Amino acid sequence: MQRILDVYERASGQVINKDKSSNFFSPTIRGEMRDALLIPTEARSERYLGLPVSVGRSRKRAFEYIKQKIWARIQGWQGKEILVKAVAQAIPTYAMSCFDLTKGLCDDLSMMIGRWWWSHQDKEKIHWLSWEKLTRSKKKGGLGFWDLHLFNMAMLARQAWRILTNPDSLCARVLKAKYFPNLGLLPCTAxxxxxxxxxxxxxxxxxxxxxxxxxxxxxxxxxIWSDPWIPRNITRKPITPRGASLLSRVEDLINPITGDWDEQLVKDTFWKEDAQAILNIPTRTEDEDWPAWHYDQKGLFSVKSAYKVAVERRDRCMKSDASGSGLKNYKENDFKWNKIWELGVQNKTKMFLWRVAHNSLPVKRNIEKRGVQLDTVCPVCKRFDEDCGHIFFKCKEATECWRRMNLEQERVALEACPSGLETVQQILNMVEEVQLKVVILMWR
Structure with missing residues (x-):
């Protein structure tokens, strides 16, 4: 180590100030060896280039600074959606590209952002929708916020992709020499x-x-049997069982003279579906095999694409676990959510309509459903319970507004809708001029 520092000083002409430097050693290093460098400060609790030098056993403590930084930045801002996407979610990105922040810490960060999202003037409010719903894309009924844990995995997948596709880089060579000298990258395990x-x-x-x-x-x-190479199904592996086949490598399926597939061998070895997919793959026998990203036409990896794959995997798991809520989920999934965000109105008005569709407005009946004890009678007419249908279409003050706007026919049609989702669907089906009048009237 001292020799490296000496070489650096001679090459650069810069002298290292050891009083301002710090280092850390493995616990197995003897004290006299630590003292040999004459650097007095150990850097275990410090950060270098914004990242912790040593993570240690307490990962939560090592990354606590991220929570503190996010909380400090989101105080006092008004444009909440922009802030969440441009600032709060961007702060941990650098650390996520190098470290697994753990699902627990990501959940803590999401909870903190969620509390702030639903709060008003520093007062905590009811979380009207789950964070999972907010992380759905806008075309699927969410707001496009990140699932921080899945985004973390996508960022780490990018590092793995770089090691796989740039094996001659210094980072890849060091990691291979230390952790997988006799293996490829993909089979590696902890x-x-x-x-x-x-x-x-x-x-x-x-x-x-x-x-x-x-x-x-x-x-x-x-x-042939264990690697993903057939561009078709989720696994991209043959669905044909291997059986007693002695074929092992894909080169065994290629005619060595022509460089094309051995068509008869392929048809004899695989089921029809596999055989057809294999014969459609172009061969380039003058090249080495190379890895590509299946979800990009050019085969190039991107964090955005990997995140989408992670979300789809999560959604598949949730669908397999879910039962009994099929009709509601079907209606939500079938709904054209993009039409809300395409309306020619202010963003806060679109957000209002989105909340109507999710039945997440803070009317008294909705508040009561979330366990808060209160009088649910409408404070205007003092006759009926205050829910969305009542305050927008049935209350005497509301009906008078519709009448004066010459929208009585539309009011009657919307009053008959059994849910907020179908109410918004009815509005989106109206002609544009009437549609805008209805949306603004409800918003005001």
Whole structure:
């Protein structure tokens, strides 16, 4: 280490100030060796280039500064949607590109942002919708906020992709020499004694496997049965069972003379669906096999695409676990949510209509459903319970407004809608001029 510092000083002409420097050693290093560098400060609790030098056992403590930074930035802002997307979610991005922040910490950050999102003038309010719904894309009924844990995995998958596609880079060579000298990257698994940085990248590899596909060159490095190489189904592997087949590498399926597929061998080995998909793959026997990203036409990896894959995997798991709420979910999924955001009105008016569709407005009946004890009678007419249908279409003051705007026919049609979702659907089906009048009237 001292020799490296000496070489640096001679090469750069700069002398290192050891009083302003810091370092840290493994606990197994003897004291006299630590003292040899004459650097008095240990840097275990410090950060370098914005990242913790050493994560240690308490990951929550190591990344606590991210929570503090987000909370400090979101105080006092008014444009909440813009702030969440442009600032609050951007702060942990740098750390996420190197470390697994853990699902627990990501949930804490999401909860903190969610509390702020639903709050008003520093007062905590009811969370009208789950954070999971807010993280759905706008075309699926959400607001497009990130699921921070899944975004973290997508960022780590990018690091794994760089190691896979740039094996000659210094970072890839160092990691390979230390953690997988006799293996490829994708088969790597966690073991004792590895650094937290490498353990984090392994989490990214799990997501990378969801979208990786091998493009066939000479076929020598791709296993027919275990590697993803057929551009068709989710696994991108053959659905044909191997049985007693002795074929192992994709090159075994290629005619060595012509460089094309051995069509008869392929048809004899695989079921019809597999065989057709394989024969449609172009071969380039003069090239090596190379990895590509299945969800991009050019085969290029992107965090955006990987995040989408992670969200779809999460949604598949949620669908398999869900039962009994099928009709409501079907209506929400079938609804054209984009039409709300395409309206020619202010963003806060669109947000209002979105909340109507989700039945998440703070009317008395909705508040009562969330366990708050209160008088639910409408404070205007003092006759009926205050719900969305009443305050917009049935209360005597509301009906008078509709009448004066010459929208009585529209009011009657909307009053008959059984849910907020169908109310908004009815509004979106109106001609544009009437539609805007109705939306502004309800908003005001």
């Amino acid at each position: 073991r004792e004694g590895i650094s937290y940085t490498w353990r984090s990248i392994l989490k990214g590899i799990d997501l990378l496997k969801e979208g990786i596909i091998w493009r066939i060159g000479n076929g020598r490095s791709v296993n």
